[in-house]
Amino acid sequence: MKESVFLQIAGNEVDICDFSKEAKNVWKSEGNKVKDIKKIELYVKPEENKCYYVINKTFKGFIDITG
Known part of the structure; x- marks a missing residue:
């Protein structure tokens, strides 16, 4: 699927x-x-044009949504 x-x-x-x-x-x-x-958390914040991520509770960063 x-x-x-x-x-x-x-x-x-x-x-x-x-x-x-x-x-x-x-x-x-x-x-x-x-x-x-072990775990990826994504937090999409359209009002900031960003998607924040946390990997394994310690590795953090963000991605611009619209490039």
């Missing part, structure tokens, strides 16, 4: 799953391995 969740904001459409993929890419770019991820 494939599941998609889209956020539509300011004339743009963003696949929420892309935020998870991007957070994993940042995690990997810091020398970590995806297999070491």
